[in-house]
Amino acid sequence: MSAATGLHRLVVVGGSAAGLGVAEEVRRRGFTGDVVMVDGEPGLPYDRPPLSKQLLAGEWEIERLLLRPREQWDALGITHLPGTAAVWVDADASTVGLAGGGQLAYDALVIATGAAAVHPPSLGAGLHGVQVLRNLPDALRLREALGHGGRLVVVGAGFVGAEAAAVARGMNIAVTMVDPLPLPMVNVLGEDVAGMIASRHHGAGVDLRCGRGVVEVLAEDNRATGVVLDDGSVVEASTVLVAVGARPAVGWLAGSGVPLGSKERDGVEGVLCDARGRAAERIWAVGDVAAWLDPATDRYVRSEHRLAATEQGRAVGAALLGGEPAAPTLPYFWSDQYDLKLQSYGSTGRQMAFTVVEGSLAEGRFVGVYGHRDSEGRPHRIDGVLGNGMARALRTWRQAVLDRAPWPATTAVAVPTPTAAGSATAASDL
Incomplete structure (x- = not known):
């Protein structure tokens, strides 16, 4: 398989969930060549969302944050370079420069360096x-x-x-x-x-x-x-x-020839990619650092959700080997604050219409839906859902987002009937 695609060495820069998704997908699809992960942080790659929640609260220790335990990591056959920063890319020579003077040649490069916190x-x-x-x-x-x-x-x-x-x-x-x-x-x-x-x-x-x-x-x-x-x-x-806030970690790519976005010109920062994550010849980007082209709007979009990072990684892993990625699922995020465990699927935002369809905000147990407004300020369909304390109802309204269901006429809305497949899929995600 590697010979057929010309891929013998894959270099992933960034020990992130998105980078791991790439590595796991190419292995799952039978790639037996070299996979090298250049990771600027020490230790094994870990999950970031719990940092401001369970880890900060002392409920979890470091080992519980690991994306994969040591034995699963070893089974992937990845050459992991922890505590090693990539400092430049020569796209013409297909080479990555490492801090300290080392270099790595690649057949395919995946940029998965995430974002860095802004500190004025x-x-x-x-x-x-x-x-x-x-x-x-x-x-x-x-x-x-x-x-x-x-x-x-x-x-x-x-x-x-x-x-x-x-x-x-x-x-x-x-x-x-x-x-x-x-x-x-x-x-x-x-x-x-x-x-x-x-x-x-x-x-x-x-x-x-x-x-x-x-x-x-x-x-x-x-x-x-x-x-x-x-x-x-x-x-x-x-x-x-x-x-x-945070900004895409692209400083090391200056002068590399890798296309980088700007707010003024492109409306978004990050590595500019096509709709499948390809930024340039032999170069791809995934996760928080990547701005993928949305064919529906012809705009570059950064998706900073945890689930999107893994899905983009898997999609690029498939594309590297000439395969088709799995169909993407809805964007998902959650936030733990006091007794709240907010969970959301799809799109949300201040400029969107919002209405509570089950429960009440005052009581803290609710499901609410979001919809993009048209030129007259009216929503026509359900584009996102947010809930707390009503997991079963949230699963049902998640399916309404997938079905692009029409916008509720009033807040007293009959609960939509999900398809059997949709209900099962939603339940497995919670």
Whole structure:
């Protein structure tokens, strides 16, 4: 099989879920050539979503985060290079440069370097007690800091910030969460759900400063002591978590000839790929770093969901060997905050229509659906679903998203009847 496709050595840069998906898929399809994974982090590849949830809370230890245990990893026959960064690509010579001066030739290169947390210099970059939360060392450092008590200021009320704030309150740490937007996670979930989340944080004792920005981090002896907000108020802090987003890790690709997107020109950052993940001759990209072309809209799209990373990896693994990928499933995410375990399938967003179809937001047990609006501001079909505490109902409405069901006429909606196959598939995913 490798000879038929001209593939003898596959190099994957990035020890991510997406990169692992590529490696596993080519092995599953019978590829017996070299698979080399260049991994900038030490140790075996691990899962990232639990970093701001179970690991930070001390409920899980590192071993439980591993994407595959050692014995399964060894069975894949991958040459794993942990703690080794890729620093350049020569696309013409089909070669990757490694930190320290080494080089790797490839027949196919898959870029799976993910994204790096944004930490503006104005937000105390370099000060002790100020950090981001993106990788395992970040999470362990924050967990240790929270173990000493004190006061935590979270700058940014998105997924990472809101989840970390909830964990800290569970440890009885005083928390202030600051965000320029009016509500936590509002851009992703819309005002209705974001309002419910804000109420949960208020109820748990979080000092929520929405509609405010941080203009300065105060410090003594190079250690953070607090932040100054744009209204002039000062909030004391022993630890400051900067959770203002992440950008694709593409700095090492400068001058490589690999096509890179920009917000201004392409509407998105990352490695620009066709609809199957191919960026250039012999070069592919998957996961958070990749911007795949959406044939339906003719736009490049980055899908930063955990399930999408694995599916993209499998799709590229299939394409490398001339095969057809499995049909993609719906985008999926979850967020744990206090007693909430929010789960979502499909598309959600502040600009979309939203309505609760079962339960109620006030009670915290609900299922709500999202729909893209037309030029007149009206939704016509169900494009996404979000729920908490109603797993069976969520599975049913997930199928409505798959079926592109029409938008409910009112909030008092009869539950759609899923197909047998759809119901079984949905149940297996929860």
